[in-house]
Amino acid sequence: MAEDTGRGTSRRAFLRGSVAAGGAVLGAGMAQAADPDPLITTVQPWAQGFGDGVDATPYGLPIRFEEDVIRRNVEWLTADTISSINFTPIHALDGTITPAGCAFERHHSGAIELAKEDYRLMINGLVETPMVFSYADLERFPRENHVYFCECAANSGMEWAGAQLNGAQFTHGMIHNMEYSGIPLRTLLAEAGWSGETEGKWVYVEGADASSNGRSIPMEKALDDCLVAIKANGEALRKEHGYPARLVVPGWEGNMWVKWIRRIEVMDGPVESREETSKYTDTLADGTSRKWTWVMDAKSVVTSPSPQMPITHGQGPVVITGMAWSGHGRITRVDVSKDGGKTWETARLAREGENKALTRFYLDTVWEGEEWLLQSRAIDETGYVQPTKAQLREVRGLNSIYHNNAIQTWWIKSNGEAENVEVS
Amino acid sequence: MAEDTGRGTSRRAFLRGSVAAGGAVLGAGMAQAADPDPLITTVQPWAQGFGDGVDATPYGLPIRFEEDVIRRNVEWLTADTISSINFTPIHALDGTITPAGCAFERHHSGAIELAKEDYRLMINGLVETPMVFSYADLERFPRENHVYFCECAANSGMEWAGAQLNGAQFTHGMIHNMEYSGIPLRTLLAEAGWSGETEGKWVYVEGADASSNGRSIPMEKALDDCLVAIKANGEALRKEHGYPARLVVPGWEGNMWVKWIRRIEVMDGPVESREETSKYTDTLADGTSRKWTWVMDAKSVVTSPSPQMPITHGQGPVVITGMAWSGHGRITRVDVSKDGGKTWETARLAREGENKALTRFYLDTVWEGEEWLLQSRAIDETGYVQPTKAQLREVRGLNSIYHNNAIQTWWIKSNGEAENVEVS
Numbered sequence: 001m002a003e004d005t006g007r008g009t010s011r012r013a014f015l016r017g018s019v020a021a022g023g024a025v026l027g028a029g030m031a032q033a034a035d036p037d038p039l040i041t042t043v044q045p046w047a048q049g050f051g052d053g054v055d056a057t058p059y060g061l062p063i064r065f066e067e068d069v070i071r072r073n074v075e076w077l078t079a080d081t082i083s084s085i086n087f088t089p090i091h092a093l094d095g096t097i098t099p100a101g102c103a104f105e106r107h108h109s110g111a112i113e114l115a116k117e118d119y120r121l122m123i124n125g126l127v128e129t130p131m132v133f134s135y136a137d138l139e140r141f142p143r144e145n146h147v148y149f150c151e152c153a154a155n156s157g158m159e160w161a162g163a164q165l166n167g168a169q170f171t172h173g174m175i176h177n178m179e180y181s182g183i184p185l186r187t188l189l190a191e192a193g194w195s196g197e198t199e200g201k202w203v204y205v206e207g208a209d210a211s212s213n214g215r216s217i218p219m220e221k222a223l224d225d226c227l228v229a230i231k232a233n234g235e236a237l238r239k240e241h242g243y244p245a246r247l248v249v250p251g252w253e254g255n256m257w258v259k260w261i262r263r264i265e266v267m268d269g270p271v272e273s274r275e276e277t278s279k280y281t282d283t284l285a286d287g288t289s290r291k292w293t294w295v296m297d298a299k300s301v302v303t304s305p306s307p308q309m310p311i312t313h314g315q316g317p318v319v320i321t322g323m324a325w326s327g328h329g330r331i332t333r334v335d336v337s338k339d340g341g342k343t344w345e346t347a348r349l350a351r352e353g354e355n356k357a358l359t360r361f362y363l364d365t366v367w368e369g370e371e372w373l374l375q376s377r378a379i380d381e382t383g384y385v386q387p388t389k390a391q392l393r394e395v396r397g398l399n400s401i402y403h404n405n406a407i408q409t410w411w412i413k414s415n416g417e418a419e420n421v422e423v424s
Numbered sequence: 425m426a427e428d429t430g431r432g433t434s435r436r437a438f439l440r441g442s443v444a445a446g447g448a449v450l451g452a453g454m455a456q457a458a459d460p461d462p463l464i465t466t467v468q469p470w471a472q473g474f475g476d477g478v479d480a481t482p483y484g485l486p487i488r489f490e491e492d493v494i495r496r497n498v499e500w501l502t503a504d505t506i507s508s509i510n511f512t513p514i515h516a517l518d519g520t521i522t523p524a525g526c527a528f529e530r531h532h533s534g535a536i537e538l539a540k541e542d543y544r545l546m547i548n549g550l551v552e553t554p555m556v557f558s559y560a561d562l563e564r565f566p567r568e569n570h571v572y573f574c575e576c577a578a579n580s581g582m583e584w585a586g587a588q589l590n591g592a593q594f595t596h597g598m599i600h601n602m603e604y605s606g607i608p609l610r611t612l613l614a615e616a617g618w619s620g621e622t623e624g625k626w627v628y629v630e631g632a633d634a635s636s637n638g639r640s641i642p643m644e645k646a647l648d649d650c651l652v653a654i655k656a657n658g659e660a661l662r663k664e665h666g667y668p669a670r671l672v673v674p675g676w677e678g679n680m681w682v683k684w685i686r687r688i689e690v691m692d693g694p695v696e697s698r699e700e701t702s703k704y705t706d707t708l709a710d711g712t713s714r715k716w717t718w719v720m721d722a723k724s725v726v727t728s729p730s731p732q733m734p735i736t737h738g739q740g741p742v743v744i745t746g747m748a749w750s751g752h753g754r755i756t757r758v759d760v761s762k763d764g765g766k767t768w769e770t771a772r773l774a775r776e777g778e779n780k781a782l783t784r785f786y787l788d789t790v791w792e793g794e795e796w797l798l799q800s801r802a803i804d805e806t807g808y809v810q811p812t813k814a815q816l817r818e819v820r821g822l823n824s825i826y827h828n829n830a831i832q833t834w835w836i837k838s839n840g841e842a843e844n845v846e847v848s
Binding site: 051101122136141143208230312 | 471
């Protein structure tokens with residue numbers, strides 16, 4: 001694209017190279033000056049006849065040109081499809097809401113099919129009155145609506161040892177962000193007569209699938225903002241997201257967001273289940289393990305340009321975009337570096353950060369074919385700054401799988417391609 | 425369900441009828457006291473083996489139990505499927521975001537399939553430099569993210585003459601609410617050199633389909649908040665919503681949100697096209713017509729209970745819910761009446777109303793089998809109060825098709841069924 005000719009403001013001349021003055025207008029990147037563009041000058045087939053009716057697909061799917069924008073698995077990462085991870089195509093998305101159809105999901109013994117009529121949720125243990133709720137019961141309690149991100153503790157886990165996976169979908173795609181409608185867990189606990197006077201300081205939650213995926217949650221969190229969600233993005237949860245009801249544990253690791261939730265036991269201590277001992281703990285350099293590492297710390301990633309989204313339009317204006325989030329609350333700032341962290345520019349947030357929800361950021365800039373070491377770093381309302389990989393390794397060593405919230409680097413090459421790299 | 429026994433607070437006893445004290449717990453609505461519920465006491469098939477892998481459906485669809493939650497047409501309303509209206513199943517949704525797969529769509533000559541490579545957007549007329557943008561060009565401009573409702577001017581149009589369609593999906597389902605990522609129209613106009621010094625006080629916008637659906641928009645609105653949207657709910661627009669780019673005209677009638685937008689002409693006056701003269705004007709009692717009735721006034725509807733969502737769980741607690749919106753800005757209050765508008769209770773808003781976006785409201789109440797004449801009325805930040813049908817008819821007569829934002833009444837019968845009725 002052409003440089004600013006000096007005739008107008010730089011914005012005015014933003015795409016000046018893409019047009020011919022006067023009547024003979026041209027699309028950017030099209031053939032030379034005077035050739036008429038048939039897409040402009042002739043009536044196209046889609047403007048002549050009738051398009052398709054929509055009744056044939058009453059629940060719509062994306063247009064066929066977008067067939068690449070789908071969840072993807074990493075074959076070597078998990079044993080087989082009954083314990084797989086399907087990553088969100090974050091490289092191709094914008095905004096903040098993740099459509100359910102391409103929202104990441106991870107399961108431990110397959111996605112089960114549980115009808116509403118067969119659904120039961122038991123609350124037992126240290127409560128006045130053990131109870132079982134049907135799905136219809138859940139619908140009768142006052143419910144709330146909140147947008148929250150859900151991130152797997154293992155998101156970016158493959159990157160601890162070095163730059164491995166070549167695409168934001170694979171390095172950072174174990175995350176989604178949806179609007180949940182659900183019943184506060186505190187409401188259900190109160191219904192069962194948990195009064196705060198019992199010894200019950202923890203809840204143990206488990207799902208109806210064969211793995212049961214049991215996890216212990218401190219009562220303080222259970223009473224604070226946990227939801228038993230029955231809708232996501234306005235509609236019923238998808239099968240793979242826990243239909244008909246899942247636990248939402250805002251800001252905390254996705255493994256605790258138990259799907260197909262069937263039981264909540266009030267206890268006097270944590271269970272120390274498989275999913276919180278041999279799994280979902282962080283082995284340090286000295287062989288000891290951090291446990292109860294529930295909160296997902298502030299993190300961000302540039303989604304475009306990135307390995308799956310190279311710069312293909314040549315030099316000139318380019319929009320750098322990505323997303324940021326924090327389990328501690330709101331994102332207040334995101335910085336972008338083009339030189340591997342030596343210098344930083346403050347990105348534009350699409351809207352004010354929301355509590356424990358994805359924030360979209362943009363840096364509207366110009367690329368002149370130079371190489372970039374492109375990074376983003378998130379800062380949340382607590383003042384926490386997303387760390388570098390070196391900083392994180394210094395504290396955690398190299399044995400970890402979970403909770404890698406380090407700054408990601410994409411090497412943008414002079415041909416516009418991008419590659420996952422590390423900077424020292 | 426049982427009444428409060430007096431042992432606890434009413435919340436504590438909310439569903440007391442649904443449990444047996446001690447060990448033998450029962451689901452609500454299940455058989456009598458001591459019968460064990462096999463869904464609790466025996467290991468179910470879905471907890472024994474493995475569920476389904478998800479890789480087989482990389483772009484996911486709703487679970488088969490939700491196959492009723494789909495867009496629906498009203499056969500007699502439009503001639504055939506090339507000019508049809510497919511209504512959002514608002515009765516079955518919650519929250520505010522409408523999933524694209526079930527979001528209403530209306531087209532005038534079918535939903536066309538237009539590839540990004542074939543897409544062109546021309547800006548011509550009273551501008552310094554006529555321009556044509558490719559899709560790749562659009563992606564290079566600074567973009568914004570906003571959640572907006574889109575309502576067809578004809579939503580509830582069939583109800584002008586009396587209560588006709590028995591379901592919120594059909595009376596109020598020509599609406600959706602999505603998060604758009606797009607380029608401000610003012611940015612594109614500035615790029616083409618519209619300076620405000622020309623005579624260009626209007627834009628005329630048209631789509632690439634055979635209908636072209638041309639509409640005139642005053643420059644003030646074009647510069648204010650219109651977007652050329654390239655994403656909805658984070659992903660590419662669906663074919664039926666205008667892939668790859670549509671105009672977003674926040675708060676104004678959906679017909680102006682031109683899909684597959686191909687041209688924006690800056691003009692010194694409106695075109696007075698078919699779509700803004702013989703259509704999309706409101707014929708009054710004296711035979712004259714109101715024109716330029718662009719803004720969608722404040723409106724609301726109870727989505728549950730409603731004819732498609734009867735009360736099936738018997739007496740006791742029930743959540744009344746619905747949605748409210750205003751083309752003039754934020755919703756500040758929603759009231760609910762159970763007696764056809766004689767008395768009103770203030771509903772709970774799920775979150776603070778947002779500018780020109782859907783607001784979800786709830787009234788957590790108790791139903792004891794009495795008949796209700798259930799209504800909701802929205803109030804927006806301008807102080808405007810949603811009118812009754814009688815008030816609207818007094819001003820507009822009975823000849824109108826468009827802009828019916830009157831209060832809707834559902835007759836809730838003693839058996840829990842609901843019917844579309846009018847109250848005098």
